[in-house]
Amino acid sequence: MSSVSAFFQRVLAIAGKEVRQLRRDKLTGAMIVGIPLIQILIFGYGINFDVRHIRAGVTDYANTSASRALVSQLEATQVVEFVERPGDALSLRQRLASGAISAGLYIPPDFERRRLTPDRPMAQLLIDGSEPGVEGALRALASAPLTLRATESTQPRRPVELLIEYNPERRTAVQIVPALIGVILNMTMVIFTAIALVRERERGNLELLITTPVKPVELMIGKLAPYVVVGLIQTTIILSMGVLLFDVPINGPLWQLYTGASLFIAATLALGLLISTVAQTQFQAMQLGFFTMLPSILLSGFMFPLAGMPEPAQWLAQVLPLTHFNSIVRGVVLRGAHLADLGVPLLKLTAFLVAAVTIAALRFRKRLG
Amino acid sequence: MAESSQLAVQARDLTRRFGSVVAVDHVSLDIERKNIYGFLGPNGSGKSTTIRMLCGLLYPTSGSIKVLGYDMPRQAEAVRTKVGYMTQKFSLWDDLTVLENLRFIARVYTLEKARAARRIDEVLEEFKLKDLSDRLAAAMSGGQRQRLALAAATLHEPEMLMLDEPTSAVDPQSRRDFWESLFALVARGTTILVSTHYMDEAERCHRLAILDHGRVVAEGEPERLMDDLPLQVIEVQARDTDAARRELRKMPEVRSLAQLGLRLHVLVERSVSDAEGRVRQMLQVAGIEAEVEATRANLEDVFVAATLPGKEAPQRGAA
Numbered sequence: 055m056s057s058v059s060a061f062f063q064r065v066l067a068i069a070g071k072e073v074r075q076l077r078r079d080k081l082t083g084a085m086i087v088g089i090p091l092i093q094i095l096i097f098g099y100g101i102n103f104d105v106r107h108i109r110a111g112v113t114d115y116a117n118t119s120a121s122r123a124l125v126s127q128l129e130a131t132q133v134v135e136f137v138e139r140p141g142d143a144l145s146l147r148q149r150l151a152s153g154a155i156s157a158g159l160y161i162p163p164d165f166e167r168r169r170l171t172p173d174r175p176m177a178q179l180l181i182d183g184s185e186p187g188v189e190g191a192l193r194a195l196a197s198a199p200l201t202l203r204a205t206e207s208t209q210p211r212r213p214v215e216l217l218i219e220y221n222p223e224r225r226t227a228v229q230i231v232p233a234l235i236g237v238i239l240n241m242t243m244v245i246f247t248a249i250a251l252v253r254e255r256e257r258g259n260l261e262l263l264i265t266t267p268v269k270p271v272e273l274m275i276g277k278l279a280p281y282v283v284v285g286l287i288q289t290t291i292i293l294s295m296g297v298l299l300f301d302v303p304i305n306g307p308l309w310q311l312y313t314g315a316s317l318f319i320a321a322t323l324a325l326g327l328l329i330s331t332v333a334q335t336q337f338q339a340m341q342l343g344f345f346t347m348l349p350s351i352l353l354s355g356f357m358f359p360l361a362g363m364p365e366p367a368q369w370l371a372q373v374l375p376l377t378h379f380n381s382i383v384r385g386v387v388l389r390g391a392h393l394a395d396l397g398v399p400l401l402k403l404t405a406f407l408v409a410a411v412t413i414a415a416l417r418f419r420k421r422l423g
Numbered sequence: 424m425a426e427s428s429q430l431a432v433q434a435r436d437l438t439r440r441f442g443s444v445v446a447v448d449h450v451s452l453d454i455e456r457k458n459i460y461g462f463l464g465p466n467g468s469g470k471s472t473t474i475r476m477l478c479g480l481l482y483p484t485s486g487s488i489k490v491l492g493y494d495m496p497r498q499a500e501a502v503r504t505k506v507g508y509m510t511q512k513f514s515l516w517d518d519l520t521v522l523e524n525l526r527f528i529a530r531v532y533t534l535e536k537a538r539a540a541r542r543i544d545e546v547l548e549e550f551k552l553k554d555l556s557d558r559l560a561a562a563m564s565g566g567q568r569q570r571l572a573l574a575a576a577t578l579h580e581p582e583m584l585m586l587d588e589p590t591s592a593v594d595p596q597s598r599r600d601f602w603e604s605l606f607a608l609v610a611r612g613t614t615i616l617v618s619t620h621y622m623d624e625a626e627r628c629h630r631l632a633i634l635d636h637g638r639v640v641a642e643g644e645p646e647r648l649m650d651d652l653p654l655q656v657i658e659v660q661a662r663d664t665d666a667a668r669r670e671l672r673k674m675p676e677v678r679s680l681a682q683l684g685l686r687l688h689v690l691v692e693r694s695v696s697d698a699e700g701r702v703r704q705m706l707q708v709a710g711i712e713a714e715v716e717a718t719r720a721n722l723e724d725v726f727v728a729a730t731l732p733g734k735e736a737p738q739r740g741a742a
Binding site for chain 1: 514
């Protein structure tokens with residue numbers, strides 16, 4: 055038998071065994087489908103950078119048709135929802151202090167006169183500054199009436215301009231869902247592989263495998279291959295949910311997305327493999343897996359833009375495969391970019407993969423001796 | 424070259440250290456082909472470490488090994504297909520069935536399809552696993568799992584089997600069946616190296632090395648080891664065993680005392696004349712009622728004698 059065909063036969067034997075074990079392990083099987091489904095529902099609906107429906111109060115001393123129009127226009131942005139109407143300025147402030155409302159709109163009695171004087175603000179928006187997301191959204195909103203007033207003097211019938219400028223179509227889900235592919239894969243893949251190898255060591259299977267003709271490389275490829283398929287299934291689940299539930303547009307070609315995803319999956323699996331050469335027990339593997347999770351989520355640009363981070367954090371981000379996958383997936387899905395345009399992140403991802411597999415194989419070899 | 428060698432295993436000054444601990448200390452072995460060779464010793468005596476070095480799982484710190492004519496660990500890959508290894512702990516997959524486990528092992532050894540099917544059939548038959556072929560390994564008894572492990576280790580028809588305490592987790596009946604299987608394999612030309620801490624198993628081996636603290640303290644055929652023991656064995660059966668033991672310990676001629684059930688084995692130097700009479704008299708004076716009789720040494724006595732403190736030179740039985 056040629057050594058190449060023996061190589062493939064042994065890799066297939068390992069991969070086939072892994073699939074059999076996966077099929078028998080009902081809980082893990084459920085997790086493969088369940089984790090992405092639940093995560094995308096939680097993150098897709100839960101994470102919202104685009105703050106809406108802030109509870110607000112309004113005290114309108116003017117009570118003219120123009121002041122009422124201002125209130126309804128502000129409400130039309132959906133950023134605020136006027137749920138209370140305290141009778142005077144003092145109680146408006148008290149409601150804000152008590153946390154019952156996060157914003158209060160104060161319209162003074164001389165509202166009509168102020169409207170005609172361009173350099174004086176015609177109303178005041180009180181903001182609860184303790185919530186950063188709320189503050190940012192309302193600050194943006196507060197600048198809106200100025201635009202309204204400027205256009206009103208010439209075209210009084212176009213208060214909608216405010217809405218256009220705010221762009222209610224800019225939904226968080228569109229930004230988040232593609233990046234979620236990476237986060238969820240990162241979460242499941244690293245831990246699955248880390249555990250798959252450590253479990254064999256814990257149960258003594260590895261001691262037997264080492265005395266068979268199986269080579270370390272064959273063992274690693276055979277172990278990883280089924281999980282690449284698992285990862286692609288998860289990618290498909292997340293993408294379909296994104297399209298069906300959150301109307302995420304997929305602007306680039308699908309095959310390019312899957313190419314990028316495969317590379318990322320391989321990189322995360324290699325990270326899991328690396329962990330498995332360090333961890334002695336499944337518990338340690340889990341801990342190390344989670345240890346790599348948080349920096350991936352926080353530093354990869356999934357939540358916060360990379361540009362705003364201090365330099366050491368940016369260097370660390372460069373080591374995380376999720377950082378590069380985020381650039382790829384956002385590029386392909388949202389901007390309709392081609393893989394050819396994304397050479398740099400693709401190259402960095404490949405570099406990570408090669409480095410991780412090499413180190414893992416070297417460390418594994420040592421364990422034999 | 425490999426075939427022409429008479430010896431299945433040839434180890435010289437094999438040493439393995441784990442940090443400052445010397446697990447195996449200058450062990451030299453010659454294991455003949457088509458034999459059952461036993462390692463007898465307590466836990467921590469270096470049996471497992473030696474076996475692991477012989478099958479290439481561990482690298483020796485120093486010393487040389489030839490297995491089936493190949494240099495280990497340099498030519499470990501060539502040896503893999505010719506040796507079957509059975510670990511102390513069950514190391515097949517709990518969540519696979521008997522058949523799936525065997526098929527996996529067949530594929531890993533790249534047995535050709537027809538041969539794999541024939542061999543799986545044969546081992547299912549030989550180790551009485553036919554009715555269990557769809558049973559998950561996790562759902563089997565200790566004896567059944569051990570049969571499966573031996574079936575897997577012999578699937579590729581290895582020239583040599585290395586078995587690390589294979590019977591530590593099975594009942595006496597399964598142990599007897601297991602040894603019958605081993606004799607059947609030897610009859611077909613397989614060389615077997617087996618480690619154990621059971622004396623009755625050690626007695627069944629063609630040849631034996633007694634290990635203690637990483638060193639070979641006695642080596643030879645079990646019969647010869649027992650016959651050549653340089654000590655006399657006096658068996659004492661006393662009504663009050665504890666009192667007898669206390670009394671006998673006072674005798675300067677007594678090298679060691681070992682209790683076997685209700686009997687005491689008293690080891691006395693060969694040079695002492697009428698040891699039997701002296702022991703009897705000692706007990707009579709002390710007023711302890713006992714039956715005293717000179718008896719033939721068993722392996723337990725050999726083991727006790729070989730591991731007596733202050734005994735430096737390893738005992739060699741007939742070569």
